[in-house]
Amino acid sequence: MKVLKIIIQIALLYAFAWLGGQIQQWLHLAIPGSIIGLLLLFVLLLCRVVPVSWIEAGSTTILFYLPLFFVPATVGVINHLDLFAGKGLLLVAIVIASTIITIIAAGHASQWLAILTERRRGTNETIDRVEQMQAELEEESGIRMTSQIAQDERTMHNDKQQAASASSHTKDASQAKLYRKKGTQL
Template structure:
């Protein structure tokens, strides 16, 4: 393991810890890792050299991303009886959640195209 990887993974874990502790202390209804990612994102926007520290660890984690789905798959298999008894609400949530996500994504894309189209016409 290279020192760059260790520095990057340490930084990622510190941000996750800061997010977790912050949400518990402030009693916020946001998962700690999500707040940690938001803080890391803000830090990356404000800092120039931090990307080179985080990149080796994030690339290594992303290359093994499929392994992170194993616990979810095990959870589904453990609770297959519960899922079978509540198939209708689960199916409706999946269908409507997907449709809402697609609609919001399309709306954001159209809005961004209009915004970027206006900027390019003003720049020309």
């Protein structure tokens, strides 16, 4: 089942390369059709028209065997050694220069991406900190409200006790008046 999935995904990748070739022939472009197909696939992946899961296993398999795809190119170079004869030092200089340029470009690109990611992460961390502070304030104000409610309840309880005490004093006083009128003592 997994092999069939890989075969279907490689066929889908090939379909994009074929479609790119057709677009190249139809529009008479100087760009190779495989590159046009690759760009088309890239755009569709960015727009999420084609999910990554549709090509993931197939592309991983192709990348695993990628070194084997360079064998024909190497054999082709060996067949045309006369083109490179006498230019060995120039080729070495070109290889060294292109390697240095690639390292510098890759270094700058990775630094730029790291800065961009850090800014994005910093923004997210700032938002997280603000949300955390809001939650702490809500919790703190909730505690304050709870303590305020408890204090209000104590005040109401004290008021009830005072009212009860006052009513009991009033009751005692009225009973005392009643007994005095009757001429009896408490």
